[in-house]
Amino acid sequence: MIYPTRRAIYLLLAGAPLALALGLIRPELWLVAPGWIAVILACIMIDAVAGAHPRHLALDTQVPHQVGVGDMFDLTLVARGPALPRRAELALALDDRLAAGGRVADEMRASEDDGGIDGGGRALTRTLSLAASRRGQALVEALWLRWGGPLGLVWKQRRFAIDRTISVVPSLRAVTEAGSRLFQRDSWFGLRQQRLRGEGTEFEALAEYQAGMDRRAIDWNASARHVKLLAKEYRVExxxxxxxxxxxxxxxxxxxxxxxxxxxxxxxxxxxxxxxxxxxxxxxxxxxxxxxxxxxxxxxxxxxxxxxxxxxxxxxxxxxxxxxxxxxxxxxxxxxxxxxxxxxxxxxxxxxxxxxxxxxxxxxxxxxxxxxxxxxxxxxxxxxxxxxxxxxxxxxxxxxxxxxxxxxxxxxxxxxxxxxxxxxxxxxxxxxxxxxxxxxxxxxx
The missing domain is CATH 3.40.50.410 (von Willebrand factor, type A domain)
Structure with a gap:
């Protein structure tokens, strides 16, 4: 889609007061106003033809298949083509689970690209950092790209259908990070077996009483038989x-x-x-x-x-x-x-x-x-x-x-x-x- 910018409309409208002023002052110069409009229209046509054409662009998106609720993730957009503008405005339509209001507005800038559809060259790239607010199936629907012509008189716009679904599931980041941290702190496995044996309610074994043990764990009958203090050790259920x-x-x-x-x-x-x-x-x-x-x-x-x-x-x-x-x-x-x-x-x-x-x-x-x-x-x-x-x-x-x-x-x-x-x-x-x-x-x- 190609349509005029606000600048082009203002320049066209400027021909109306010019024609009125010339009609009142110098009626014989009335052709200046139509000529002005014709020149602006010609510039608009040249601006529409010059530079990158919307049909020549191809979009490559990198969308994760599954993310955890509340976890940050990257959504990468790459536009390639034979001729590219320096920058382009983008509007992304997606589920409101991923963005408030279901819309993200940003811009893409040209950068060197090391691969993709054309095997290299310049590309318009943008990486959006998003976070899902609720669980469910979140749809990334479509992307609109818009950029101005070399003269700034027309907008060139292209809609790309994405239609990719992201499964928003419960976050496992807390499980992987906090879980390992808790085990390291409490040392429940591998490092301190005595902790599992020394605390709990299920009887494990009799051991010779050592300083620091709970005196209530002393088995007086067994101690009398062996003529030394023995204490009961328990393990966690x-x-x-x-x-x-x-x-x-x-x-x-x-x-x-x-x-x-x-x-x-x-x-x-x-x-x-x-x-x-x-x-x-x-x-x-x-x-x-x-x-x-x-x-x-x-x-x-x-x-x-x-x-x-x-x-x-x-x-x-x-x-x-x-x-x-x-x-x-x-x-x-x-x-x-x-x-x-x-x-x-x-x-x-x-x-x-x-x-x-x-x-x-x-x-x-x-x-x-x-x-x-x-x-x-x-x-x-x-x-x-x-x-x-x-x-x-x-x-x-x-x-x-x-x-x-x-x-x-x-x-x-x-x-x-x-x-x-x-x-x-x-x-x-x-x-x-x-x-x-x-x-x-x-x-x-």
Whole structure:
């Protein structure tokens, strides 16, 4: 497509007042105005023919097939042809999961190219750094390129259909980075075997008492028989059933730090699943909103981790209230042994959380229950901010009331024997793993 620029239109319109002025002053020079218009039209035609033609361009795109939600990725655009402008404006139409409003506007500049369709030469290149905000199938639809002619009188434009789909899945960056960091810090494997044997509830062996051991571990009967102090060594329990329950209701669909809470919960759950599989526990994934969505089988080998990842990628965004009574009752009916249930959820006030507290209380009678909620830093900032106007005072009071209700819900859950941790959004996975490892060290599963 070739069409005139604003400059060309202004130059054409300038012929009208010129013709009017000459008609009033020198009528015999009326041909100057049509001649002016003819000259501008001729320049437009020359500008349209000169330089790069839109049909001669070819586009090469490098689009990843799969990205993690919240992870940065590069989308590379390369335009090649026999003649190229120095720069061109671009407009990229894509899914709003990848960019706000579903549109990215930028520019491409000419650079030396070492390969591609023409085998080398100059090319228009641009690498866009994007991040997916939600899971799902994100379509990169089309690209529009526009550049001006040598005289700046016409725009030359070309639309390239891309039609490439990017699968946005739960991010594994936290699993690979934070998981290895946690294992290095806690030294659960290889470096310190004594840690696994010295803590836990399952009896491992008798060993001679050494300074620093827990005196309560001394076996006095065995010590009397062998005429020396012997202490019991324990090992951390294995083969525990751990259920990672994710609330996918309306409150979890709201963003925090630029990412929906449910996506942060999914990433943290995958990190927990990775750690749990490494420790030979049986890991299941459970999700719910208005009704239970899925409960995976209990996996206990690291090679089963992709199955948990696929199940997590199917957790959808729901815009309905979560039914905790139905979800937790259904989960309790499917568990035939005492389990650790780690629930990722969110609550705003004591009234709406009443049914959740009752359902959690019934579940905590048989199972170990851990609630993981994200600290609402925005509300805390409103509560701490100094008031300047009457509206600021109102917001501060409302924020303080919301925080009081939140602490009331946490206190009621803790009185029922439920563990609750309130963590920052960016440290959700690491904090949940710390709590899980602490429970295992206590041997209270």
């Amino acid at each position: 294995r083969d525990n059933r751990v259920v990672l329950a994710i609330d996918a209701g309306r409150t979890m669909a709201e963003p925090v730090g630029g990412m929906p809470r449910v996506d942060r919960a999914v990433s943290a759950a995958l990190l927990l699943a990775y750690v749990g599989l490494k420790l030979n526990d049986r890991i299941s994934l459970f999700s719910f909103a208005a009704k239970p969505q899925a409960l995976t089988p209990a996996y206990m080998h690291t090679q089963d981790f992709p199955a948990l990842q696929r199940a997590a990628s199917l957790i959808d965004y729901a815009h309905v209230e979560s039914n905790f009574t139905l979800a937790l009752t259904t989960l309790a009916a499917r568990l035939n042994r005492r389990s650790l249930i780690i629930l990722f959820t969110e609550f705003t006030d004591a009234t709406s959380a009443d049914l959740m507290i009752r359902a959690a209380g019934r579940l905590a009678r048989k199972h170990r229950l851990l609630f993981v909620v994200i600290r609402d830093e925005e509300v805390e900032a409103e509560e701490r901010r100094g008031p300047d106007t009457a509206a600021d005072i109102t917001r501060s009071n409302v924020a303080a009331a919301m925080l009081r209700d939140r602490q009331l819900v946490i206190a009621r859950l803790q009185r029922l024997g439920v563990d609750v941790i309130e963590v920052p959004a960016d440290a959700m996975g690491a904090s949940a793993v710390d709590a899980y490892l602490g429970i295992k060290r206590q041997g209270s599963l």
